[in-house]
Amino acid sequence: MRKITSNRREASRKGGLIPTFLAAVIISVSGLLAPITAAHAKNTFVFANASPYDTMDPQVVFDVGRVAYRLNLYDGLMRWLDNPPKLHPWLAESYDISADGKQYTFTLRANAKFHDGSPVEAKDVVYSIERILALKKGASSLFVKVINPGSTKAIDNRTVQFNLNKSSAIFLATVPEVHVMNSDLMKKHEKDGDWASAWVSKNDAGSGSFKLKRYDPAKGFLAERFTDHFMGWGDKYLDAIEFRTVKEINSRVLGLMKGDFHGADGYMPQDQIKRLVKSDEVNVSEEESMRIFYFIIHNGRSPMNDINFRKALSYSFDYTGFIKDILSNSVARNPVPLPNNIWGAPQGVKGYTYDLDKAKEYLAKVKEPLREITIGALAGYGQTEQAAVLLQSALTKIGVKSKIVAETWPVASGKMRDEQQMYDLLPLWKSTYYADPNNWVGEMYYGPNIGSRNNSWYQDDQVDQWITEAIGSTDQAVRAANYTKASTKVMEDAAGIFVYNTKWFGPYNKSVKGVRFCPIGNAQEMRWVYFE
Amino acid sequence: MRLLVLILNRLLWFFPTILGLMVITFTISHVIPADPVAFVAGDNATTEQIEALRVQLGLDRPMHIQLFHYIFNLARGDFGVSLYTLRPISEDLASRLPATMELTIVSVLVSTLIGIPLGVMSAIRRNSFLDHVVRVFTVSGLAIASFWFAILLQLLFAMELDWTPLQGRTSGWGPEHVTGFFLVDSLLSWDLSELRAAAFHLILPVTTLAFPAMATIVRFTRAGVLNAMNSNYVLYEESMGFPKRVIIWKYVLRNALIGTVTQIGLIFGILIAGAVVVEAVFDWPGLGYYAVQSIIQSDYNAIMGFTFVTGVLFIIVNLLVDIAQVFIDPRET
Amino acid sequence: METLRFLLKKLVEDRVALLGALLILLLIFTAIAAPFLATFPEDVAEFHPPNRLIAPDSIFWFGTDRMGSDIYSRILFGARITITIAIIAIGVSVIIGVPIGLVAGYYHTWFSDLLMRTSDIFLAVPQIVLAIAIAQTLGPSIENIILALSATYWPFWTRLVYAETRSIQKETFIEANVALGASPIRVMFMHVLPNISSSIIVRTTIGMGGTILTAATLGFLGLGAPAPSPEWGRMIAESREFLPEAWWYATAPGLAIFLVVMGFNLFGDGLRDILDPRIRRSVRHDE
Numbered sequence A: 001m002r003k004i005t006s007n008r009r010e011a012s013r014k015g016g017l018i019p020t021f022l023a024a025v026i027i028s029v030s031g032l033l034a035p036i037t038a039a040h041a042k043n044t045f046v047f048a049n050a051s052p053y054d055t056m057d058p059q060v061v062f063d064v065g066r067v068a069y070r071l072n073l074y075d076g077l078m079r080w081l082d083n084p085p086k087l088h089p090w091l092a093e094s095y096d097i098s099a100d101g102k103q104y105t106f107t108l109r110a111n112a113k114f115h116d117g118s119p120v121e122a123k124d125v126v127y128s129i130e131r132i133l134a135l136k137k138g139a140s141s142l143f144v145k146v147i148n149p150g151s152t153k154a155i156d157n158r159t160v161q162f163n164l165n166k167s168s169a170i171f172l173a174t175v176p177e178v179h180v181m182n183s184d185l186m187k188k189h190e191k192d193g194d195w196a197s198a199w200v201s202k203n204d205a206g207s208g209s210f211k212l213k214r215y216d217p218a219k220g221f222l223a224e225r226f227t228d229h230f231m232g233w234g235d236k237y238l239d240a241i242e243f244r245t246v247k248e249i250n251s252r253v254l255g256l257m258k259g260d261f262h263g264a265d266g267y268m269p270q271d272q273i274k275r276l277v278k279s280d281e282v283n284v285s286e287e288e289s290m291r292i293f294y295f296i297i298h299n300g301r302s303p304m305n306d307i308n309f310r311k312a313l314s315y316s317f318d319y320t321g322f323i324k325d326i327l328s329n330s331v332a333r334n335p336v337p338l339p340n341n342i343w344g345a346p347q348g349v350k351g352y353t354y355d356l357d358k359a360k361e362y363l364a365k366v367k368e369p370l371r372e373i374t375i376g377a378l379a380g381y382g383q384t385e386q387a388a389v390l391l392q393s394a395l396t397k398i399g400v401k402s403k404i405v406a407e408t409w410p411v412a413s414g415k416m417r418d419e420q421q422m423y424d425l426l427p428l429w430k431s432t433y434y435a436d437p438n439n440w441v442g443e444m445y446y447g448p449n450i451g452s453r454n455n456s457w458y459q460d461d462q463v464d465q466w467i468t469e470a471i472g473s474t475d476q477a478v479r480a481a482n483y484t485k486a487s488t489k490v491m492e493d494a495a496g497i498f499v500y501n502t503k504w505f506g507p508y509n510k511s512v513k514g515v516r517f518c519p520i521g522n523a524q525e526m527r528w529v530y531f532e
Numbered sequence B: 001m002r003l004l005v006l007i008l009n010r011l012l013w014f015f016p017t018i019l020g021l022m023v024i025t026f027t028i029s030h031v032i033p034a035d036p037v038a039f040v041a042g043d044n045a046t047t048e049q050i051e052a053l054r055v056q057l058g059l060d061r062p063m064h065i066q067l068f069h070y071i072f073n074l075a076r077g078d079f080g081v082s083l084y085t086l087r088p089i090s091e092d093l094a095s096r097l098p099a100t101m102e103l104t105i106v107s108v109l110v111s112t113l114i115g116i117p118l119g120v121m122s123a124i125r126r127n128s129f130l131d132h133v134v135r136v137f138t139v140s141g142l143a144i145a146s147f148w149f150a151i152l153l154q155l156l157f158a159m160e161l162d163w164t165p166l167q168g169r170t171s172g173w174g175p176e177h178v179t180g181f182f183l184v185d186s187l188l189s190w191d192l193s194e195l196r197a198a199a200f201h202l203i204l205p206v207t208t209l210a211f212p213a214m215a216t217i218v219r220f221t222r223a224g225v226l227n228a229m230n231s232n233y234v235l236y237e238e239s240m241g242f243p244k245r246v247i248i249w250k251y252v253l254r255n256a257l258i259g260t261v262t263q264i265g266l267i268f269g270i271l272i273a274g275a276v277v278v279e280a281v282f283d284w285p286g287l288g289y290y291a292v293q294s295i296i297q298s299d300y301n302a303i304m305g306f307t308f309v310t311g312v313l314f315i316i317v318n319l320l321v322d323i324a325q326v327f328i329d330p331r332e333t
Numbered sequence C: 001m002e003t004l005r006f007l008l009k010k011l012v013e014d015r016v017a018l019l020g021a022l023l024i025l026l027l028i029f030t031a032i033a034a035p036f037l038a039t040f041p042e043d044v045a046e047f048h049p050p051n052r053l054i055a056p057d058s059i060f061w062f063g064t065d066r067m068g069s070d071i072y073s074r075i076l077f078g079a080r081i082t083i084t085i086a087i088i089a090i091g092v093s094v095i096i097g098v099p100i101g102l103v104a105g106y107y108h109t110w111f112s113d114l115l116m117r118t119s120d121i122f123l124a125v126p127q128i129v130l131a132i133a134i135a136q137t138l139g140p141s142i143e144n145i146i147l148a149l150s151a152t153y154w155p156f157w158t159r160l161v162y163a164e165t166r167s168i169q170k171e172t173f174i175e176a177n178v179a180l181g182a183s184p185i186r187v188m189f190m191h192v193l194p195n196i197s198s199s200i201i202v203r204t205t206i207g208m209g210g211t212i213l214t215a216a217t218l219g220f221l222g223l224g225a226p227a228p229s230p231e232w233g234r235m236i237a238e239s240r241e242f243l244p245e246a247w248w249y250a251t252a253p254g255l256a257i258f259l260v261v262m263g264f265n266l267f268g269d270g271l272r273d274i275l276d277p278r279i280r281r282s283v284r285h286d287e
Helices: A002-011 A017-033 A068-073 A122-135 A138-142 A171-177 A183-188 A249-258 A270-278 A307-314 A319-326 A356-364 A382-398 A409-415 A461-472 A476-492 B002-030 B036-041 B047-056 B063-075 B089-124 B129-143 B146-160 B182-188 B192-229 B232-239 B244-262 B264-282 B287-297 B300-328 C002-013 C015-037 C071-106 C110-124 C127-138 C142-169 C172-179 C184-220 C232-242 C247-275 C277-281
Strands: A044-049 A078-081 A086-089 A092-097 A103-108 A153-156 A159-163 A210-216 A220-225 A240-245 A282-297 A373-378 A402-407 A425-430 A496-509
Touching (some): A044 A249, A068 A210, A068 A240, A078 A171, A086 A092, A103 A122, A103 A171, A122 A153, A122 A159, A122 A183, A138 A171, A210 A240, A249 A496, A249 C232, A270 A282, A270 A496, A307 A382, A319 A496, A373 A382, A373 A409, A382 A402, A382 A425, A409 B287, B002 B063, B002 C110, B036 B047, B063 B300, B089 B129, B089 B192, B089 B264, B089 B287, B089 B300, B129 B192, B146 B192, B146 B264, B146 C184, B146 C247, B264 B287, B264 C127, B287 B300, B287 C127, B300 C110, B300 C127, C002 C015, C002 C247, C015 C071, C015 C247, C071 C142, C071 C184, C071 C232, C110 C142, C127 C142, C127 C184, C142 C184, C172 C184, C184 C247, C232 C247
Parallel strands (some): A044 A240, A373 A402, A373 A425
Antiparallel strands (some): A092 A103, A103 A159, A153 A159, A210 A220, A220 A240, A282 A425, A282 A496
């Protein structure tokens, strides 16, 4: 400091100003010589996410890419944990199902609190389900058909009763998607009947293990540990979690290798996983997941409405080349519309193989005139483009012309609802939203779902009957048998081209421990994670 | 007098132009193949839910009614809410505008502070080695695809050499928010590590943006200086015995600068357009990327919002440039 | 004929412009002869997953891409796409923009103002953004890229022609023609246009470069022809995932774009120097 003073005296003479200024700048700027490390507080876990977190409202979006804030800031009555997934009581400590399967009574825990300290009560659960039904977004489609507005009752402070309008075997499996919100807090911030949507899109009304500290839709969110969480804490935990949006896959990979990020999404292309495995900084955990990759075929449009054409398509995909060469055997061949590892999946099925002669055989039986087929692909998801291209080149060999249309997910998902606009074929994944075979074959190939979750325009009376029975029954053996029959028939009808079931390859920094993988949530639940 | 006429003329046309812009944007954004309502409702929504949502968002009303409502609200300063997140668009715009502005302003500064002297020197030492190097550089600057240049810079400096960060505006959450300009805010709160982070994160994006802008500035400065050097006025000054150095710095440079100033509108255009690509490659949370995202997601209100903001900015800048033109070179009008 | 020979002579003298011309010819030749020059011409549509991501060697001169195709061959076929887009997009925008500029420049009524303000509307939004919006609306394909580029580029011509027309109007010979009773159309197309044509030609050549860059950017953003089209911008986008290991994947297509645009820019500069020294002096340019 003395140096500057003496320079200042000198600086009063003309010409000394510049050295003074420089000296002052250099000294005060020596703080800049510290290396730039990612600015984390110690014990903060930083996750690099592919999708942006557009909102903090847990009831308006329902996709895998943005699940982190729903899982960590909010709680449901039950929760899916571990692999194979098991349903655990969460906010509810017990439940009761009536004999007719239409009434579900949950008893809440006594000690559950919201982040603002107020207790979690039955009226909050009622508010939450009514809000879901009113907003009609996010996971609402799982509930609208079975729950009528106003039918859910708070019997007392700790007892809430759902009165379904029909018996549904999947209700319990889907109940974790009712994220319980702090009704008093929400009602305080309600504006013009918006159910507090404007406020809660950037604020926190939850009871989850972490509470929201900072949120910027362009960046992501930061949440701090909620010490009063009803599940309690062991002696090893995280102080804070940060989920950041990093759109470019290469940036996520390089960030992991540099130690800037402690975790990232687990479904990266195998090329990237190989790089991560080689890095000293990163550990990659491998788990069998439930996420199938398949081509949706528009069964309602000619010539795909002819089973012979569909069989020709099914014999035209180079399953081995795709799985072995492009995906380096990181996934398992899955020839049916259910992941091989869920109960109710048909076992030992061979399915279709890459056989151009057989394809030509079936093609010859097609009566309708052939035309150019439109194969969709998801822009930005290289694998769907590669699959489309592979199929296209094989189709050319058997004499079927095709063109590929790559569009973004918002555009594609809109077209999928419309019979005219839907592509002839579209490669896609189907993740686990709830761990029940209905999540796949029951949604994708069920007649009544045509236009919403059934984007194949496939309808078969027998399959519909089996699925309806399975949804209504509470006997797992019956349900399993029905789903087995339904998915086998769908495969025999070649209603889609079923390719693989993926594995989850979770990349984490080597110091991260305690990750609990579940196909629902994809290990983004942070409550058991800690640094070693 | 001419100036007054020009200004009045432009002001008169300002509102119809903006209106026209809004109508065109509205039409384009509503004639899209995607159904954003279906997308927003979620994969699992039923047809009834989608239609109900459509009514709720007011998107079932006829287009001209929607347009009318939108413009009416706009006049009150209400940009509407994002179709997608139900958050006010004005907030999104306000948070993203400083990011793009900071990037653009720093790029303008860098390209002029380096470009003008380079152009002058290149002109003065015409046909020297320096001149040839500069000319190669300017030609490349305008021939290189900026997204490719950005990727190459990333490849070399961020991935291989690890001298700069790979992407983003900063590594954490940034300095305490005052203006939204990270360099300014970190100085205001004297957060030196944030200042350093912000500066380092700016290096690659600014280099990418400034490169073509610099090339243009160097060209025009060089041409302007050469032009001025050959003009009768300068020859006269020389013959009168004024030292060459004085002539150059006093007259030639001023003409060159004037020429460059008139290009500001153009430079601004290059930078805003370049910002879209640069933001996409470097994951910069600015207006350009917001624009591309909203278009791809068919978020009507967001599209209209940013179009309005950039449109107004552009028109204002063009107007200022045209006014400057009148002052500088009355002959040209 | 005399002028042409004069022009060619001047062109050969200006070595830089000559380089540009050679690059352009190289592009055209490559586009035409692609099937013969390519080592694996079938790789535009066929794939060999076992050959993925091989570094440049004696068989695959520029290495292979994510589907195992030879990058060198795909770049050659990509030249066809580049040329097609550039020529048609510029052609259409000139055909639309020049007449509008002539009319707006020639007349001094509110109609001129209207035309110019309309073009202002298109110029108010950055070209790339408007092009993205149009391409997104219509769907990703080469035809739609051309449409998007034409629809956003015509205002540049209008502005240029408007300014040139206004300044030429003051010339005596135009005034004389008008005084003699020549019809406006005749004056516009027979007298004004030929005199500003050199400006237009120069601008066209330089504009080709810019158009190719914008088209590549649209391809990069995924709005161009879908996979497996060997479009240069798209190839660069595909390569990002595989950097830094597969450096050749991003470098080769980028170099191709660079050389082609450089060629048009150099040639255009040279043309400008030859055709219209008057332009050089004027600093007011929309470039």
